[in-house]
Amino acid sequence: KNEVEQSPQNLTAQEGEFITINCSYSVGISALHWLQQHPGGGIVSLFMLSSGKKKHGRLIATINIQEKHSSLHITASHPRDSAVYICAAHFGNEKLTFGTGTRLTIIP
Amino acid sequence: EAGVAQSPRYKIIEKRQSVAFWCNPISGHATLYWYQQILGQGPKLLIQFQNNGVVDDSQLPKDRFSAERLKGVDSTLKIQPAKLEDSAVYLCASSTRGVSYEQYFGPGTRLTVT
Numbered sequence: 001k002n003e004v005e006q007s008p009q010n011l012t013a014q015e016g017e018f019i020t021i022n023c024s025y026s027v028g029i030s031a032l033h034w035l036q037q038h039p040g041g042g043i044v045s046l047f048m049l050s051s052g053k054k055k056h057g058r059l060i061a062t063i064n065i066q067e068k069h070s071s072l073h074i075t076a077s078h079p080r081d082s083a084v085y086i087c088a089a090h091f092g093n094e095k096l097t098f099g100t101g102t103r104l105t106i107i108p
Numbered sequence: 109e110a111g112v113a114q115s116p117r118y119k120i121i122e123k124r125q126s127v128a129f130w131c132n133p134i135s136g137h138a139t140l141y142w143y144q145q146i147l148g149q150g151p152k153l154l155i156q157f158q159n160n161g162v163v164d165d166s167q168l169p170k171d172r173f174s175a176e177r178l179k180g181v182d183s184t185l186k187i188q189p190a191k192l193e194d195s196a197v198y199l200c201a202s203s204t205r206g207v208s209y210e211q212y213f214g215p216g217t218r219l220t221v222t
Binding site: 004033035040042043044045048086088095096098099100101 | 117148149150151152153156164199201210211212213214215216
């Protein structure tokens with residue numbers, strides 16, 4: 001069964017802290033997405049990756065194919081980073097399977 | 109480049125009423141998706157279009173939900189009649205080709221059924 005699990009479910013941190021959100025998946029995938037969802041509901045795609053590491057500004061995404069694990073890191077976190085972060089995976093050529101999300105709150 | 113547009117952003121209706129949502133994908137994107145996201149859960153795919161044809165509607169409750177993409181561009185999703193459990197955010201996304209390509213999401217429509 002294709003499954004995606006995220007941890008933690010909720011994360012609260014002080015401004016400036018280094019943030020890590022984890023994602024594990026059950027079987028081999030063709031690609032993995034990290035998405036950001038703000039309270040209004042809209043989703044923004046942050047990264048799509050199938051191997052290695054990608055960086056955009058203060059955001060870094062890594063994936064370890066052998067361990068079936070991906071992480072999203074935020075350096076120098078800021079209150080505007082507060083959002084729900086969702087991991088989603090393509091298993092083969094199938095539709096995206098989404099995790100339930102990690103609610104991140106950054107306190108000034 | 110304009111993003112995926114959706115309307116309305118918010119809708120409140122009573123149970124047994126009907127409602128329709130509209131989505132205009134990014135220009136040139138052949139694939140369009142409708143997702144339902146219930147509070148506290150990840151999005152669930154309702155239907156996927158490739159141009160104006162349906163690729164996957166296996167999780168669409170066809171007794172009350174319908175969707176169309178007549179000219180292969182914009183799309184409408186309808187619920188008739190609505191139930192309390194349909195309260196959710198309805199997200200539209202598009203991509204240049206199939207599921208393995210990056211999807212661009214719209215702002216969503218938050219539906220509340222009372």
